[in-house]
Amino acid sequence: MPRGQPPPPPSATVLQALPLGEAPTRQRTPTPPPSVPIIVPAKAPDWLHTSVADLTKVDLGCHYASILAAFIRLEGAARYEDDGSRLPASGRPKVISNWVRGGRGTKSKTQPAVESISTFVAEWDGWWDAMQPEWRERNHQGRWRVDPPYRKEWEWGILDTYGTNGILSVVAGIYFWGVAVLSGSEDEITRWDNAVQDVVWVLEGLESTFKK
Template sequence: MGENEKEVGEGTGELTEERTRGVDTPSSGPNVDQEGWPAWLQSAYETLAQYDRLRNVDVWVRLLEEWVALERKYGFENPGGPSAFYTKIGRPDLVDWWSRVARKKVRMEGPGSMPPVKTFAKSFQVWWAAINPDWRERDGSNGCLRLDHRVEIKDKDRWEEMKKPGQCGILTIMVCLFHWFQGVETREDEDEWRKIADDVQWVVGRMNKAIKYVDWSSTR
Protein backbone atom coordinates (compact mmCIF):
# COMPACT_ATOMS: atom_id res chain seq x y z
CA MET A 1 0.00 0.00 0.00
CA GLY A 2 1.44 3.39 -1.00
CA GLU A 3 2.16 6.03 1.60
CA ASN A 4 -0.70 8.21 0.34
CA GLU A 5 -3.28 5.41 0.53
CA LYS A 6 -5.43 4.66 3.53
CA GLU A 7 -7.02 1.36 4.27
CA VAL A 8 -10.78 0.92 4.21
CA GLY A 9 -12.06 -1.11 7.16
CA GLU A 10 -12.33 -4.65 5.85
CA GLY A 11 -15.91 -5.79 5.56
CA THR A 12 -17.32 -2.48 6.88
CA GLY A 13 -17.48 -0.50 3.65
CA GLU A 14 -16.59 2.63 5.61
CA LEU A 15 -15.21 5.50 3.58
CA THR A 16 -11.76 6.88 4.11
CA GLU A 17 -11.42 10.65 4.34
CA GLU A 18 -9.63 10.61 0.99
CA ARG A 19 -12.47 8.79 -0.76
CA THR A 20 -15.21 11.08 0.52
CA ARG A 21 -13.20 14.11 -0.48
CA GLY A 22 -12.66 12.74 -3.96
CA VAL A 23 -8.91 13.41 -3.91
CA ASP A 24 -8.49 10.73 -6.55
CA THR A 25 -9.32 13.58 -8.94
CA PRO A 26 -7.86 16.74 -7.39
CA SER A 27 -8.84 20.02 -8.99
CA SER A 28 -8.83 23.73 -8.31
CA GLY A 29 -12.62 23.70 -8.16
CA PRO A 30 -15.28 24.68 -10.68
CA ASN A 31 -14.32 26.92 -13.59
CA VAL A 32 -17.13 29.47 -13.64
CA ASP A 33 -17.80 33.04 -14.76
CA GLN A 34 -19.18 34.92 -11.75
CA GLU A 35 -19.65 38.25 -13.50
CA GLY A 36 -23.12 39.68 -12.99
CA TRP A 37 -24.31 37.03 -10.57
CA PRO A 38 -27.25 38.04 -8.37
CA ALA A 39 -26.86 37.73 -4.61
CA TRP A 40 -28.97 34.55 -4.37
CA LEU A 41 -26.76 32.69 -6.84
CA GLN A 42 -23.51 33.95 -5.34
CA SER A 43 -24.57 32.89 -1.86
CA ALA A 44 -25.77 29.45 -2.94
CA TYR A 45 -22.69 28.77 -5.05
CA GLU A 46 -20.29 29.72 -2.27
CA THR A 47 -21.87 27.21 0.10
CA LEU A 48 -22.20 24.40 -2.45
CA ALA A 49 -18.67 24.83 -3.82
CA GLN A 50 -16.79 25.19 -0.54
CA TYR A 51 -17.81 21.99 1.22
CA ASP A 52 -14.53 20.11 1.75
CA ARG A 53 -15.86 16.61 1.10
CA LEU A 54 -17.27 17.62 -2.29
CA ARG A 55 -14.68 20.16 -3.37
CA ASN A 56 -12.77 17.72 -5.60
CA VAL A 57 -15.51 15.26 -6.54
CA ASP A 58 -15.54 15.42 -10.34
CA VAL A 59 -19.25 14.91 -10.91
CA TRP A 60 -20.11 17.63 -8.39
CA VAL A 61 -17.61 20.08 -9.89
CA ARG A 62 -19.03 19.49 -13.39
CA LEU A 63 -22.58 19.82 -12.12
CA LEU A 64 -21.83 23.16 -10.47
CA GLU A 65 -20.29 24.42 -13.71
CA GLU A 66 -23.27 23.32 -15.80
CA TRP A 67 -25.81 24.68 -13.31
CA VAL A 68 -24.43 28.22 -13.06
CA ALA A 69 -23.95 28.36 -16.85
CA LEU A 70 -27.60 27.39 -17.29
CA GLU A 71 -28.78 30.01 -14.80
CA ARG A 72 -26.88 32.59 -16.85
CA LYS A 73 -28.65 31.45 -20.01
CA TYR A 74 -31.93 31.91 -18.16
CA GLY A 75 -30.94 35.49 -17.42
CA PHE A 76 -30.70 34.74 -13.69
CA GLU A 77 -34.49 34.62 -13.49
CA ASN A 78 -35.73 33.99 -9.97
CA PRO A 79 -39.51 33.49 -10.03
CA GLY A 80 -41.51 32.73 -6.92
CA GLY A 81 -44.75 31.00 -6.03
CA PRO A 82 -45.83 27.34 -6.22
CA SER A 83 -45.36 27.12 -10.00
CA ALA A 84 -41.67 28.01 -9.64
CA PHE A 85 -41.06 24.67 -7.88
CA TYR A 86 -40.90 21.20 -9.35
CA THR A 87 -43.79 18.84 -8.66
CA LYS A 88 -44.62 17.78 -5.11
CA ILE A 89 -44.96 14.16 -6.24
CA GLY A 90 -42.40 12.31 -4.17
CA ARG A 91 -40.64 15.55 -3.28
CA PRO A 92 -38.36 15.15 -0.25
CA ASP A 93 -39.40 17.05 2.87
CA LEU A 94 -35.96 18.67 2.70
CA VAL A 95 -37.19 20.92 -0.13
CA ASP A 96 -40.09 22.21 1.96
CA TRP A 97 -37.76 22.79 4.91
CA TRP A 98 -35.31 24.63 2.69
CA SER A 99 -38.01 26.84 1.15
CA ARG A 100 -39.23 27.86 4.61
CA VAL A 101 -35.96 28.16 6.50
CA ALA A 102 -32.91 28.43 4.28
CA ARG A 103 -33.95 29.83 0.89
CA LYS A 104 -32.57 33.31 1.56
CA LYS A 105 -29.16 31.78 2.23
CA VAL A 106 -28.18 28.19 1.47
CA ARG A 107 -26.74 26.74 4.65
CA MET A 108 -24.04 24.19 5.17
CA GLU A 109 -26.18 22.64 7.89
CA GLY A 110 -29.31 20.73 6.98
CA PRO A 111 -32.48 20.33 9.05
CA GLY A 112 -32.25 19.01 12.58
CA SER A 113 -33.24 15.55 11.43
CA MET A 114 -32.69 13.91 8.05
CA PRO A 115 -34.01 10.49 7.00
CA PRO A 116 -31.47 7.64 6.87
CA VAL A 117 -29.30 7.90 3.76
CA LYS A 118 -30.88 4.92 2.00
CA THR A 119 -34.38 6.23 2.71
CA PHE A 120 -33.52 9.67 1.36
CA ALA A 121 -31.84 8.14 -1.70
CA LYS A 122 -35.01 6.23 -2.58
CA SER A 123 -37.28 9.25 -2.08
CA PHE A 124 -35.04 11.47 -4.17
CA GLN A 125 -35.02 8.97 -7.03
CA VAL A 126 -38.83 8.85 -7.02
CA TRP A 127 -38.96 12.64 -7.21
CA TRP A 128 -36.21 12.81 -9.82
CA ALA A 129 -38.19 10.45 -12.03
CA ALA A 130 -41.36 12.49 -11.49
CA ILE A 131 -39.79 15.77 -12.63
CA ASN A 132 -38.02 14.34 -15.68
CA PRO A 133 -39.73 14.32 -19.10
CA ASP A 134 -42.01 11.41 -19.97
CA TRP A 135 -39.75 10.39 -22.86
CA ARG A 136 -37.00 9.25 -20.49
CA GLU A 137 -37.10 5.51 -19.95
CA ARG A 138 -38.28 4.20 -16.57
CA ASP A 139 -37.71 0.94 -14.75
CA GLY A 140 -40.98 -0.97 -14.88
CA SER A 141 -40.44 -2.43 -11.41
CA ASN A 142 -40.16 0.83 -9.46
CA GLY A 143 -40.81 3.73 -11.84
CA CYS A 144 -37.33 5.17 -11.37
CA LEU A 145 -35.24 6.28 -14.32
CA ARG A 146 -33.18 3.80 -16.30
CA LEU A 147 -29.81 5.38 -15.68
CA ASP A 148 -28.03 2.75 -17.76
CA HIS A 149 -29.96 3.75 -20.88
CA ARG A 150 -29.98 7.47 -21.60
CA VAL A 151 -31.25 8.49 -25.03
CA GLU A 152 -32.15 12.10 -25.77
CA ILE A 153 -34.95 12.70 -28.26
CA LYS A 154 -34.66 15.35 -30.98
CA ASP A 155 -37.72 17.44 -30.10
CA LYS A 156 -36.71 21.09 -29.59
CA ASP A 157 -38.90 21.34 -26.48
CA ARG A 158 -37.59 18.10 -24.97
CA TRP A 159 -36.36 19.78 -21.78
CA GLU A 160 -39.01 22.49 -21.50
CA GLU A 161 -40.77 20.98 -18.48
CA MET A 162 -37.46 20.89 -16.62
CA LYS A 163 -37.00 24.65 -17.02
CA LYS A 164 -37.20 25.91 -13.46
CA PRO A 165 -34.66 28.70 -12.99
CA GLY A 166 -33.85 30.48 -9.76
CA GLN A 167 -33.96 29.50 -6.12
CA CYS A 168 -37.11 27.39 -6.41
CA GLY A 169 -35.96 25.30 -9.37
CA ILE A 170 -32.75 23.48 -10.19
CA LEU A 171 -31.20 24.83 -7.01
CA THR A 172 -33.58 22.65 -4.97
CA ILE A 173 -32.12 19.59 -6.71
CA MET A 174 -28.62 20.81 -5.88
CA VAL A 175 -29.60 21.31 -2.24
CA CYS A 176 -30.95 17.75 -2.05
CA LEU A 177 -27.76 16.27 -3.47
CA PHE A 178 -25.67 18.46 -1.18
CA HIS A 179 -27.37 17.43 2.06
CA TRP A 180 -27.72 13.82 0.91
CA PHE A 181 -23.96 13.57 0.49
CA GLN A 182 -23.37 14.95 3.97
CA GLY A 183 -24.96 11.78 5.35
CA VAL A 184 -22.91 9.39 3.21
CA GLU A 185 -20.67 7.13 5.29
CA THR A 186 -20.19 3.94 3.28
CA ARG A 187 -18.78 3.15 -0.13
CA GLU A 188 -22.11 1.69 -1.21
CA ASP A 189 -23.96 4.87 -0.26
CA GLU A 190 -21.43 7.07 -2.02
CA ASP A 191 -21.63 4.99 -5.19
CA GLU A 192 -25.42 5.39 -5.16
CA TRP A 193 -25.08 9.15 -4.71
CA ARG A 194 -22.54 9.41 -7.53
CA LYS A 195 -24.80 7.46 -9.87
CA ILE A 196 -27.69 9.88 -9.33
CA ALA A 197 -25.47 12.98 -9.31
CA ASP A 198 -24.05 11.85 -12.65
CA ASP A 199 -27.55 11.67 -14.12
CA VAL A 200 -28.43 15.11 -12.78
CA GLN A 201 -25.22 16.45 -14.32
CA TRP A 202 -26.12 14.81 -17.64
CA VAL A 203 -29.59 16.37 -17.63
CA VAL A 204 -28.37 19.87 -16.73
CA GLY A 205 -25.63 19.55 -19.34
CA ARG A 206 -28.10 18.51 -22.03
CA MET A 207 -30.40 21.38 -21.04
CA ASN A 208 -27.45 23.73 -21.47
CA LYS A 209 -26.78 22.43 -24.96
CA ALA A 210 -30.45 22.52 -25.92
CA ILE A 211 -30.92 26.26 -25.48
CA LYS A 212 -29.15 29.15 -27.10
CA TYR A 213 -27.57 31.91 -25.08
CA VAL A 214 -29.92 34.86 -24.67
CA ASP A 215 -28.55 38.38 -24.21
CA TRP A 216 -31.12 39.43 -21.64
CA SER A 217 -29.63 42.91 -21.31
CA SER A 218 -30.81 43.72 -24.83
CA THR A 219 -34.41 42.76 -24.01
CA ARG A 220 -34.83 44.86 -20.88
Template sequence: YTQILEEWVHLEKSSKFMSLQGPAGMLDSKDRPQEVRWWIARKHLVTVRPSIPDVKTFAGHWWRWWACLQPEWREITAPSGLSHSPLPRHGRDGDCSALDKPGINGFLSIVVCLKWWGFETAAASKDPQWLAAIQDTKWVM
Protein backbone atom coordinates (compact mmCIF):
# COMPACT_ATOMS: atom_id res chain seq x y z
CA TYR A 1 0.00 0.00 0.00
CA THR A 2 2.92 2.33 0.67
CA GLN A 3 3.93 1.95 -2.98
CA ILE A 4 0.41 2.99 -4.03
CA LEU A 5 0.70 6.11 -1.89
CA GLU A 6 4.06 6.93 -3.47
CA GLU A 7 2.62 6.50 -6.97
CA TRP A 8 -0.39 8.63 -6.06
CA VAL A 9 1.84 11.43 -4.76
CA HIS A 10 3.81 11.24 -8.02
CA LEU A 11 0.54 11.50 -9.99
CA GLU A 12 -0.51 14.54 -7.97
CA LYS A 13 2.91 16.19 -8.33
CA SER A 14 2.86 15.70 -12.08
CA SER A 15 -0.44 17.61 -12.22
CA LYS A 16 0.91 20.32 -9.91
CA PHE A 17 -1.68 19.27 -7.33
CA MET A 18 -4.52 20.67 -9.44
CA SER A 19 -8.04 19.50 -8.75
CA LEU A 20 -10.11 19.83 -11.90
CA GLN A 21 -13.77 20.70 -11.48
CA GLY A 22 -16.66 18.87 -13.11
CA PRO A 23 -16.45 15.65 -15.13
CA ALA A 24 -12.86 16.35 -16.22
CA GLY A 25 -11.71 15.85 -12.63
CA MET A 26 -13.98 13.00 -11.63
CA LEU A 27 -13.85 9.26 -12.06
CA ASP A 28 -16.95 7.60 -13.42
CA SER A 29 -19.32 6.82 -10.56
CA LYS A 30 -20.96 3.85 -12.32
CA ASP A 31 -20.61 0.82 -10.04
CA ARG A 32 -18.67 2.90 -7.50
CA PRO A 33 -18.89 1.50 -3.95
CA GLN A 34 -21.49 3.41 -1.92
CA GLU A 35 -18.86 4.02 0.76
CA VAL A 36 -17.12 6.46 -1.59
CA ARG A 37 -20.28 8.56 -1.87
CA TRP A 38 -20.56 8.51 1.93
CA TRP A 39 -16.95 9.69 2.23
CA ILE A 40 -17.37 12.44 -0.39
CA ALA A 41 -20.44 13.70 1.51
CA ARG A 42 -18.14 14.13 4.51
CA LYS A 43 -15.75 16.33 2.53
CA HIS A 44 -13.12 13.63 1.97
CA LEU A 45 -12.02 13.68 5.61
CA VAL A 46 -9.13 11.30 6.18
CA THR A 47 -10.17 10.93 9.81
CA VAL A 48 -13.45 9.21 8.96
CA ARG A 49 -13.96 5.72 7.63
CA PRO A 50 -17.23 4.22 6.48
CA SER A 51 -18.68 1.14 8.07
CA ILE A 52 -17.86 -1.90 5.95
CA PRO A 53 -19.83 -4.78 7.46
CA ASP A 54 -18.82 -7.32 4.79
CA VAL A 55 -15.33 -7.04 3.34
CA LYS A 56 -16.01 -9.56 0.57
CA THR A 57 -19.00 -7.54 -0.63
CA PHE A 58 -16.97 -4.33 -0.51
CA ALA A 59 -14.16 -6.03 -2.45
CA GLY A 60 -16.64 -7.18 -5.09
CA HIS A 61 -18.00 -3.65 -5.44
CA TRP A 62 -14.48 -2.25 -5.70
CA TRP A 63 -13.56 -4.73 -8.46
CA ARG A 64 -16.74 -3.96 -10.43
CA TRP A 65 -15.97 -0.25 -10.23
CA TRP A 66 -12.31 -0.77 -11.11
CA ALA A 67 -13.23 -2.91 -14.13
CA CYS A 68 -15.76 -0.27 -15.23
CA LEU A 69 -13.09 2.46 -15.05
CA GLN A 70 -10.71 0.61 -17.36
CA PRO A 71 -10.37 1.65 -21.01
CA GLU A 72 -12.06 -0.59 -23.58
CA TRP A 73 -8.78 -2.19 -24.67
CA ARG A 74 -8.23 -3.49 -21.14
CA GLU A 75 -10.85 -6.04 -20.18
CA ILE A 76 -10.43 -7.23 -16.62
CA THR A 77 -12.48 -9.02 -14.00
CA ALA A 78 -11.85 -9.66 -10.35
CA PRO A 79 -9.24 -12.35 -9.84
CA SER A 80 -10.49 -15.60 -8.42
CA GLY A 81 -8.88 -18.30 -6.39
CA LEU A 82 -6.23 -18.06 -3.74
CA SER A 83 -3.41 -16.61 -5.80
CA HIS A 84 -2.99 -12.99 -6.78
CA SER A 85 -1.75 -13.72 -10.26
CA PRO A 86 -1.39 -10.63 -12.43
CA LEU A 87 -4.39 -9.43 -14.38
CA PRO A 88 -4.10 -9.20 -18.16
CA ARG A 89 -1.76 -6.40 -19.15
CA HIS A 90 -1.28 -5.96 -22.85
CA GLY A 91 1.39 -3.31 -22.71
CA ARG A 92 1.42 0.28 -21.61
CA ASP A 93 0.76 1.77 -25.04
CA GLY A 94 -3.01 1.90 -24.63
CA ASP A 95 -4.83 5.09 -23.70
CA CYS A 96 -5.57 5.31 -19.97
CA SER A 97 -6.62 8.97 -19.94
CA ALA A 98 -10.01 8.07 -18.45
CA LEU A 99 -8.11 7.16 -15.28
CA ASP A 100 -5.81 10.19 -15.33
CA LYS A 101 -7.82 12.08 -12.74
CA PRO A 102 -5.67 13.83 -10.16
CA GLY A 103 -7.28 15.88 -7.43
CA ILE A 104 -9.80 15.34 -4.71
CA ASN A 105 -12.46 13.68 -6.90
CA GLY A 106 -10.07 11.56 -8.94
CA PHE A 107 -7.68 8.72 -8.23
CA LEU A 108 -7.73 9.52 -4.53
CA SER A 109 -11.06 7.68 -4.25
CA ILE A 110 -9.44 4.49 -5.53
CA VAL A 111 -6.50 4.86 -3.15
CA VAL A 112 -8.73 5.50 -0.14
CA CYS A 113 -10.91 2.47 -0.98
CA LEU A 114 -7.81 0.29 -0.95
CA LYS A 115 -6.91 1.78 2.44
CA TRP A 116 -10.35 0.96 3.88
CA TRP A 117 -10.25 -2.53 2.41
CA GLY A 118 -6.82 -3.11 3.92
CA PHE A 119 -7.97 -1.90 7.34
CA GLU A 120 -11.00 -4.18 7.26
CA THR A 121 -8.98 -7.24 6.24
CA ALA A 122 -7.16 -8.59 9.27
CA ALA A 123 -4.46 -10.14 7.10
CA ALA A 124 -4.50 -7.74 4.14
CA SER A 125 -0.92 -8.63 3.26
CA LYS A 126 -2.11 -12.19 2.60
CA ASP A 127 -5.48 -11.44 0.98
CA PRO A 128 -5.00 -12.42 -2.69
CA GLN A 129 -7.78 -10.12 -3.93
CA TRP A 130 -6.43 -7.10 -2.04
CA LEU A 131 -2.89 -7.84 -3.22
CA ALA A 132 -4.10 -8.14 -6.82
CA ALA A 133 -5.96 -4.82 -6.45
CA ILE A 134 -2.83 -3.13 -5.09
CA GLN A 135 -0.67 -4.64 -7.84
CA ASP A 136 -3.06 -3.69 -10.64
CA THR A 137 -3.66 -0.17 -9.34
CA LYS A 138 0.08 0.39 -9.15
CA TRP A 139 0.50 -0.88 -12.72
CA VAL A 140 -2.18 1.50 -14.00
CA MET A 141 -0.67 4.46 -12.19
Protein backbone atom coordinates (compact mmCIF):
# COMPACT_ATOMS: atom_id res chain seq x y z
CA MET A 1 0.00 0.00 0.00
CA PRO A 2 1.49 3.41 -0.91
CA ARG A 3 2.71 5.35 2.07
CA GLY A 4 0.52 8.31 2.97
CA GLN A 5 -2.80 6.66 2.10
CA PRO A 6 -5.16 5.61 4.94
CA PRO A 7 -5.55 1.84 5.45
CA PRO A 8 -8.91 0.20 4.67
CA PRO A 9 -11.37 -0.34 7.49
CA PRO A 10 -10.83 -3.70 9.24
CA SER A 11 -14.11 -5.39 8.35
CA ALA A 12 -14.25 -9.17 8.63
CA THR A 13 -13.36 -9.47 4.94
CA VAL A 14 -10.35 -7.19 5.21
CA LEU A 15 -9.14 -8.88 8.38
CA GLN A 16 -9.05 -12.26 6.66
CA ALA A 17 -6.88 -10.74 3.94
CA LEU A 18 -4.37 -9.16 6.33
CA PRO A 19 -1.34 -11.26 7.38
CA LEU A 20 -1.56 -11.83 11.11
CA GLY A 21 1.03 -9.88 13.05
CA GLU A 22 1.22 -7.05 10.54
CA ALA A 23 -0.57 -3.73 10.75
CA PRO A 24 -1.19 -1.35 7.86
CA THR A 25 0.96 1.76 7.76
CA ARG A 26 -0.64 4.43 9.90
CA GLN A 27 -0.42 8.06 8.93
CA ARG A 28 0.14 10.24 11.96
CA THR A 29 -0.03 13.82 10.74
CA PRO A 30 -2.55 14.71 9.60
CA THR A 31 -4.80 11.90 10.83
CA PRO A 32 -6.73 10.44 7.88
CA PRO A 33 -10.46 11.17 7.95
CA PRO A 34 -12.76 8.25 8.71
CA SER A 35 -13.74 6.34 5.57
CA VAL A 36 -16.73 4.82 7.38
CA PRO A 37 -19.55 7.30 8.10
CA ILE A 38 -20.39 7.51 11.79
CA ILE A 39 -24.17 7.81 11.86
CA VAL A 40 -26.17 7.12 15.00
CA PRO A 41 -29.80 6.34 14.12
CA ALA A 42 -32.24 8.99 15.32
CA LYS A 43 -34.22 6.32 17.21
CA ALA A 44 -31.16 5.32 19.26
CA PRO A 45 -31.30 6.22 22.98
CA ASP A 46 -29.72 9.41 24.27
CA TRP A 47 -26.86 7.54 25.98
CA LEU A 48 -25.68 6.17 22.62
CA HIS A 49 -25.76 9.58 20.93
CA THR A 50 -23.91 11.19 23.85
CA SER A 51 -21.29 8.45 24.17
CA VAL A 52 -20.48 8.33 20.45
CA ALA A 53 -20.18 12.13 20.39
CA ASP A 54 -17.75 12.02 23.31
CA LEU A 55 -15.70 9.17 21.82
CA THR A 56 -15.19 10.97 18.51
CA LYS A 57 -13.75 14.25 19.75
CA VAL A 58 -10.36 13.16 18.42
CA ASP A 59 -10.27 11.73 14.89
CA LEU A 60 -8.48 8.37 15.04
CA GLY A 61 -8.92 7.44 11.39
CA CYS A 62 -10.81 4.77 9.51
CA HIS A 63 -9.81 1.79 11.67
CA TYR A 64 -11.40 3.31 14.76
CA ALA A 65 -14.35 4.44 12.64
CA SER A 66 -14.89 0.78 11.77
CA ILE A 67 -15.15 -0.06 15.47
CA LEU A 68 -17.74 2.67 15.99
CA ALA A 69 -19.77 1.57 12.96
CA ALA A 70 -19.72 -2.06 14.13
CA PHE A 71 -20.65 -1.01 17.68
CA ILE A 72 -23.60 1.10 16.51
CA ARG A 73 -24.88 -1.73 14.31
CA LEU A 74 -24.50 -4.17 17.20
CA GLU A 75 -26.48 -2.04 19.66
CA GLY A 76 -29.18 -1.64 17.02
CA ALA A 77 -29.30 -5.40 16.48
CA ALA A 78 -29.74 -5.79 20.25
CA ARG A 79 -32.61 -3.26 20.02
CA TYR A 80 -30.74 -0.89 22.33
CA GLU A 81 -31.60 -3.07 25.29
CA ASP A 82 -30.05 -2.23 28.65
CA ASP A 83 -31.05 -4.89 31.15
CA GLY A 84 -28.63 -3.75 33.83
CA SER A 85 -26.00 -6.39 33.10
CA ARG A 86 -22.43 -5.19 32.81
CA LEU A 87 -18.93 -6.14 31.80
CA PRO A 88 -16.67 -6.81 34.81
CA ALA A 89 -15.32 -3.69 36.48
CA SER A 90 -12.62 -5.70 38.25
CA GLY A 91 -9.35 -5.30 36.38
CA ARG A 92 -10.80 -2.72 34.00
CA PRO A 93 -8.28 -0.08 32.88
CA LYS A 94 -8.37 2.96 35.13
CA VAL A 95 -9.09 5.41 32.31
CA ILE A 96 -12.31 3.55 31.42
CA SER A 97 -13.45 3.56 35.05
CA ASN A 98 -12.76 7.30 35.26
CA TRP A 99 -14.83 7.88 32.12
CA VAL A 100 -17.73 5.85 33.51
CA ARG A 101 -17.60 7.75 36.80
CA GLY A 102 -17.57 10.99 34.81
CA GLY A 103 -20.95 10.13 33.33
CA ARG A 104 -19.60 8.80 30.02
CA GLY A 105 -19.17 12.32 28.71
CA THR A 106 -22.20 13.87 30.41
CA LYS A 107 -20.76 15.20 33.68
CA SER A 108 -17.18 16.19 32.91
CA LYS A 109 -16.05 18.43 30.06
CA THR A 110 -12.50 17.10 30.40
CA GLN A 111 -11.85 13.63 29.05
CA PRO A 112 -9.67 11.27 31.11
CA ALA A 113 -6.31 10.43 29.59
CA VAL A 114 -4.08 7.38 29.54
CA GLU A 115 -1.22 8.30 31.88
CA SER A 116 1.09 5.45 30.86
CA ILE A 117 0.63 3.45 27.65
CA SER A 118 2.54 0.46 29.01
CA THR A 119 0.40 0.39 32.16
CA PHE A 120 -2.77 0.69 30.13
CA VAL A 121 -1.74 -2.16 27.80
CA ALA A 122 -1.06 -4.43 30.77
CA GLU A 123 -4.45 -3.56 32.29
CA TRP A 124 -6.20 -3.99 28.95
CA ASP A 125 -4.63 -7.38 28.26
CA GLY A 126 -5.68 -8.71 31.67
CA TRP A 127 -9.24 -7.35 31.39
CA TRP A 128 -9.83 -8.23 27.73
CA ASP A 129 -8.27 -11.69 27.94
CA ALA A 130 -10.36 -12.61 31.00
CA MET A 131 -13.57 -11.86 29.06
CA GLN A 132 -12.79 -14.06 26.05
CA PRO A 133 -14.90 -17.21 25.62
CA GLU A 134 -13.21 -20.57 26.14
CA TRP A 135 -13.37 -21.51 22.46
CA ARG A 136 -11.13 -18.64 21.33
CA GLU A 137 -7.63 -19.70 20.30
CA ARG A 138 -4.34 -17.88 19.89
CA ASN A 139 -2.03 -17.94 16.88
CA HIS A 140 1.68 -18.73 16.93
CA GLN A 141 2.41 -15.11 17.91
CA GLY A 142 0.21 -15.34 20.99
CA ARG A 143 -2.49 -13.08 19.58
CA TRP A 144 -6.16 -14.02 19.57
CA ARG A 145 -7.09 -15.59 16.25
CA VAL A 146 -9.38 -13.48 14.06
CA ASP A 147 -9.29 -15.53 10.88
CA PRO A 148 -11.78 -18.41 11.38
CA PRO A 149 -15.38 -17.83 10.15
CA TYR A 150 -17.98 -17.33 12.85
CA ARG A 151 -19.81 -20.46 13.94
CA LYS A 152 -23.46 -20.56 14.93
CA GLU A 153 -22.76 -22.70 17.99
CA TRP A 154 -20.31 -20.22 19.50
CA GLU A 155 -21.40 -18.62 22.76
CA TRP A 156 -19.80 -15.27 23.60
CA GLY A 157 -20.32 -15.31 27.36
CA ILE A 158 -19.88 -12.06 29.25
CA LEU A 159 -19.07 -10.20 26.02
CA ASP A 160 -22.71 -10.66 25.02
CA THR A 161 -23.59 -7.58 27.09
CA TYR A 162 -25.08 -4.35 25.78
CA GLY A 163 -26.28 -0.96 26.96
CA THR A 164 -24.42 1.62 29.02
CA ASN A 165 -22.36 -0.96 30.93
CA GLY A 166 -21.70 -3.36 28.07
CA ILE A 167 -19.45 -3.30 25.01
CA LEU A 168 -19.46 0.50 25.20
CA SER A 169 -16.68 0.24 27.80
CA VAL A 170 -14.53 -1.70 25.32
CA VAL A 171 -15.03 0.97 22.66
CA ALA A 172 -14.13 3.67 25.19
CA GLY A 173 -10.92 1.85 26.08
CA ILE A 174 -9.87 1.60 22.44
CA TYR A 175 -10.61 5.30 21.97
CA PHE A 176 -8.56 6.56 24.92
CA TRP A 177 -5.74 4.18 24.00
CA GLY A 178 -5.81 5.47 20.42
CA VAL A 179 -5.64 9.09 21.57
CA ALA A 180 -2.57 8.23 23.66
CA VAL A 181 -0.67 6.49 20.84
CA LEU A 182 -1.12 9.38 18.41
CA SER A 183 2.09 10.70 19.93
CA GLY A 184 3.54 7.26 20.64
CA SER A 185 6.08 5.05 18.93
CA GLU A 186 5.48 2.91 15.86
CA ASP A 187 5.47 -0.19 18.08
CA GLU A 188 2.78 1.36 20.30
CA ILE A 189 0.66 2.26 17.26
CA THR A 190 1.03 -1.27 15.88
CA ARG A 191 -0.05 -2.75 19.22
CA TRP A 192 -3.13 -0.53 19.18
CA ASP A 193 -3.92 -1.50 15.57
CA ASN A 194 -3.74 -5.18 16.55
CA ALA A 195 -6.23 -4.57 19.36
CA VAL A 196 -8.52 -2.69 16.98
CA GLN A 197 -8.57 -5.66 14.60
CA ASP A 198 -9.39 -8.00 17.48
CA VAL A 199 -12.22 -5.85 18.82
CA VAL A 200 -13.79 -5.37 15.38
CA TRP A 201 -13.74 -9.15 14.88
CA VAL A 202 -15.51 -9.66 18.21
CA LEU A 203 -18.11 -6.96 17.50
CA GLU A 204 -18.93 -8.43 14.10
CA GLY A 205 -19.10 -11.89 15.66
CA LEU A 206 -21.56 -10.66 18.28
CA GLU A 207 -23.66 -9.03 15.58
CA SER A 208 -23.73 -12.31 13.64
CA THR A 209 -25.59 -13.98 16.54
CA PHE A 210 -28.63 -11.82 15.78
CA LYS A 211 -28.72 -13.14 12.22
CA LYS A 212 -29.18 -16.79 13.12
